[in-house]
Amino acid sequence: MGTPATSNETPRSSRWLMALPLVVFAALAAIFWFRLGSGDPSRIPSALIGRPAPQTPLPPLEGLTNNGAAIPGLDPATFKGKVSVVNVWASWCVPCHDEAPLLTELGRDKRLQIVGINYKDAADNARRFLGRYGNPFGIVGVDVNGRASIEWGVYGVPETFIVGREGTIVYKLVGPVTADNINTVLRTEIDKALKAGS
Numbered sequence: 001m002g003t004p005a006t007s008n009e010t011p012r013s014s015r016w017l018m019a020l021p022l023v024v025f026a027a028l029a030a031i032f033w034f035r036l037g038s039g040d041p042s043r044i045p046s047a048l049i050g051r052p053a054p055q056t057p058l059p060p061l062e063g064l065t066n067n068g069a070a071i072p073g074l075d076p077a078t079f080k081g082k083v084s085v086v087n088v089w090a091s092w093c094v095p096c097h098d099e100a101p102l103l104t105e106l107g108r109d110k111r112l113q114i115v116g117i118n119y120k121d122a123a124d125n126a127r128r129f130l131g132r133y134g135n136p137f138g139i140v141g142v143d144v145n146g147r148a149s150i151e152w153g154v155y156g157v158p159e160t161f162i163v164g165r166e167g168t169i170v171y172k173l174v175g176p177v178t179a180d181n182i183n184t185v186l187r188t189e190i191d192k193a194l195k196a197g198s
Contacts, residue, residue: 047153048169053079053086053161054151058141062123066135074115074141079167083193084113085186086161087137087177088149090121091129093157095176100133102177106186107136111194116140119149119157160186164193 053076060073078084087103089096107114116137118126123142130137143149152161155174162171171189173181 049172051169052167053163053169054148056148056151058117058143058148061118061126061140061142064127064130064135064140066138071135071137071140074117074139076167078113078115078139079163081165082113083111083165083190084115084163085190086115086117086152086163088117088119088143088152088154088157088159088161090119090157091125092121093119096129096158097133099158099176099178100129100136102179102182103136104134106177106182107138109190112190114138117149117152118142119154120144120146162186162189162193164196170196 055076056074057076058074060071064071085106087099089099103114106112114136116139118140120143126140126142130140141148149157152159153172158176160173160177161169164170170193173186177186
C-alpha cells in the first residue's frame with residue numbers, strides 16, 4: 001500500500017494555475033511598455049491631433065492681472081486666426097516649476113498666443129507661482145475639477161499643446177518643456193504651425 005499524499009504536496013497543474021495570472025500580467029505589462037514608446041511618456045499618441053480644440057470655456061484666474069488689467073479666462077473662440085501654445089500646469093506640479101522659465105522665454109515670441117490651463121489648483125498658490133517665475137500667459141483658464149483637461153486628453157500635468165490658426169490641435173507634448181526638447185521638438189512644431197497658416 002502506498003502512502004497517502006500529504007496536504008503539503010501541491011499538484012504541478014495547480015502550481016501552474018496559481019502562476020498564470022502573474023505570467024499574463026507580465027506579458028501585458030511588456031506589451032504596454034513597448035507600445036507606448038519604451039516608457040517615454042512624450043511619445044504617447046493623442047487622439048485629438050487634427051481635431052478642433054475643445055470648446056470648453058474656462059473662468060479666469062481670480063486676481064491675476066498684467067499692468068493693472070485682468071487676464072482673461074479661456075474662450076475657445078480665441079484660437080481662431082492665431083497659433084496658440086496651450087500649457088496645462090499647476091503650482092503643486094514639480095516639473096511645472098522646472099519648465100516655467102522656458103515658457104516665459106517662449107512667451108516673448110509675439111507670433112504666438114500663450115494660453116495656460118491651471119489644473120486643480122488653489123488660486124493663491126497659482127498666482128504666487130506666476131509671481132515667482134513670471135507669467136508667460138496672455139490667457140489663463142481655471143480647470144477646478146479637471147473636466148476640461150479630460151476633454152483635452154490630458155494624462156497628467158504638465159502637458160503642452162499647439163493649436164493652429166484654424167483652431168485645430170496640431171501637436172501634443174506629454175511631460176515638461178525642457179532645455180532638450182524646446183528647440184528640437186516644440187519650436188520645430190510651432191514653426192510648422194506658423195508656416196501652415198501663412
